[in-house]
Amino acid sequence: MTEYTDEARVRADDRAHVFHSWSAQALIDPMPIAGASGSYFWDYAGNRYLDFSSQLVNVNIGYQHPKLVAAIQEQAAKLCTVAPSFANDARSEAARLIAELAPGELNHVFFTNGGAEANENAVRMARLHTGRHKVLAAYRSYHGATAGAIALTGDPRRWPSEPGSPGIVRYWGPYPYRSAFHATDEAEECERALAHLRDIITFEGPKTVAAIVLETVVGTNGILVPPDGYLAGVREICDEYGIVMIADEVMAGFGRCGEWFAVDRWGVTPDLITFAKGVNSGYVPLGGVIISRAIAETFAHSPFPGGLTYSGHPLACASAVASINIFKEEGIVEHARAIGEDVIGPGLRALADRHPSVGEVRGLGVFWAVELVRDRSTRAPLVPYNAAGSDAKPMNEVMAACKAQGLWPFTHFNRVHVVPPCTISAEEVKEGLAALDQALEVADRYY
Ligand code: PLP
Numbered sequence: 547m548t549e550y551t552d553e554a555r556v557r558a559d560d561r562a563h564v565f566h567s568w569s570a571q572a573l574i575d576p577m578p579i580a581g582a583s584g585s586y587f588w589d590y591a592g593n594r595y596l597d598f599s600s601q602l603v604n605v606n607i608g609y610q611h612p613k614l615v616a617a618i619q620e621q622a623a624k625l626c627t628v629a630p631s632f633a634n635d636a637r638s639e640a641a642r643l644i645a646e647l648a649p650g651e652l653n654h655v656f657f658t659n660g661g662a663e664a665n666e667n668a669v670r671m672a673r674l675h676t677g678r679h680k681v682l683a684a685y686r687s688y689h690g691a692t693a694g695a696i697a698l699t700g701d702p703r704r705w706p707s708e709p710g711s712p713g714i715v716r717y718w719g720p721y722p723y724r725s726a727f728h729a730t731d732e733a734e735e736c737e738r739a740l741a742h743l744r745d746i747i748t749f750e751g752p753k754t755v756a757a758i759v760l761e762t763v764v765g766t767n768g769i770l771v772p773p774d775g776y777l778a779g780v781r782e783i784c785d786e787y788g789i790v791m792i793a794d795e796v797m798a799g800f801g802r803c804g805e806w807f808a809v810d811r812w813g814v815t816p817d818l819i820t821f822a823k824g825v826n827s828g829y830v831p832l833g834g835v836i837i838s839r840a841i842a843e844t845f846a847h848s849p850f851p852g853g854l855t856y857s858g859h860p861l862a863c864a865s866a867v868a869s870i871n872i873f874k875e876e877g878i879v880e881h882a883r884a885i886g887e888d889v890i891g892p893g894l895r896a897l898a899d900r901h902p903s904v905g906e907v908r909g910l911g912v913f914w915a916v917e918l919v920r921d922r923s924t925r926a927p928l929v930p931y932n933a934a935g936s937d938a939k940p941m942n943e944v945m946a947a948c949k950a951q952g953l954w955p956f957t958h959f960n961r962v963h964v965v966p967p968c969t970i971s972a973e974e975v976k977e978g979l980a981a982l983d984q985a986l987e988v989a990d991r992y993y
Contacts, residue, residue: 553578553590567691568703582609585970587954595949596978598966599956600912603765604823606801607869607878608967614829617868621861630657630857640863643870644825644836647806650815651839656850657832657858661796661822662690664833665698665759667852668818671837672757672790674851675844679712680750682743682758684719686767689759689794698759701767717746719760721770723906723917724925736773743783757790757818758783762808765797766958769915769965771908777814784817790841791816796833797913800824801873801968804883804911811910817841824968826869832862873968882968886911889972890964893979903928903989914964916982918944918989927960928992940992947985953978 556578566574580590585608588594600606607614621636628634641655656671658664669681683689685700696703697710704710718726720739727738747755758780764770784791793816798808802824805811809819818841822833873879886909894914898904905919905927918928918941928940945957955978956963962982966975 552580556590584608584610585967585974593952595952595954596966596974596981597954598948598964598978598982599954600965600967601828602823603797603802603913603956603963603965604828606824606882606912606968607827607872608969611827611869611872613872614827614865614868618829618861618865621864625860627856628860629855630853634858634860634863636860636863636867637858640858640866640870643867644821644834647870648819648836649807649809649813652815652819652836653839654837654842656835656837656852657863658822658834659831659854659856659859659862660690660833661794661820662692662695663854664796664820664822664835665689665792665794666692666694668792668794668820668835669694669698669757669759670852671818671835671841671844671850672792675841676756676788676790678754678756680715680755681713682715682717682746682750682755684760684764685716686719686721686764686770687759687761687794688766689761690796715746715750715755717743719764719770720773720776721764721768722773723908732773733775736776736779739776740779740783743780747783747787747789752787752789755787755789757792759792759794761794761796761798763798763803763910763913765913766963768917768959768961769909769913769963771910772812774812777809777812781814781816790818792818792820794820796820796822797824800869801879801882802911802913802965804879804886806879826862826865827967829869830859830862830865832859832866876969878968882911885970885972885975886914889975890914890979893975894964897979897983897986900983901986901990903986903993909964912964912966912968912970916962916964916986918960918962918986920993928989929960940989943988944985947988948981951981951984953981953985955982 579587586594644655645653683698687700689695689698696707697714720735722732722735725735729735729738793809799821817838819836826832894907898907903918906917920926941957948955
């Protein structure tokens, strides 16, 4: 057999046999990860990276939390698998804990294996509940990569999968920094975004619209925190027209925004909340839909036509139970809120003062974006907006400068997202921001 170091073997087998998601196979060289703990992961050479990305914004509890690892081991020793048609203690407890945390009368949980599948099923529930077919989804959105979820997705990642599925109607959500409504402040943006939504519903025919789906705080499309009043306004529109409000909290939920659910910040109760990622930090794949009493009742005497072999998998559910309990014991949601307000937000604003290439800093909790521009007055992005044909070089250089200093942020289009685990310490944030400070000098060169 060929002599390999561990790393060489991982790389060779990966390139020979692993077909990676969202990638041109010949153009990538994925870094082999040897291990991880807390806020850090490391490669085989022992280079350690402070993870400002939480992988794909999912490791909310940090890596290898010992109690979470132990809970999975205990469940594995007890019962590894059971079909969704049986009742199971891990699943029952996970559903109860999630229902207790959810706002209002959202009291049933449909478990899935991830976020896309949760959105697919939320739309299915809304269509069957209302007897209508159209679904309004935002241009600046990502809802997943399965057939229905990529059709909901508004950003360019949907293009190769078009024409997608019928009945999806697009709208613009609020984004004061690049307002689609030429608004000059947040209040105006909110008012115009709601008026725009009403116009779309009127012209589509209110009786044809089953659901409005939105990311409570838009994630990969820029960490767009809605202006105060927007979510309440959407709720009002939904109530007026009998439309189901679906809040996609796959990324924003479970501590990311310094709340259990991002909607809690605005006191708004949607009809369906979809979740995944932070519910158990992706230690085992899990997602789901939290369902209002009224929608659950629709399926009291007629079957809900959905579910997969592994829905509500006991290993996944046991890890959700353990994760929620750890969040409570360690005050992780409160920590995420405080570290955002006291350390990350002020730290990023200080970087904006020093670096002309920073057009805007926005966010909350451990969910922040640094939007980079070539010119503050025109707000021209550091890379062109469209993914297709964009010159990603400046952003690649910013990312490389971060990595060279042991920092791993999440970059998308012209933005650096600062989305560390909810458990990150103030010292770790400061370490990461110092590295980002250096890396932004690269961005300033393109200014
Ligand atoms: N919804 C949102 C808001 C997301 O950010 C994502 C993934 O990033 C998804 C849905 C899809 O989740 P998954 O990749 O688990 O299918």
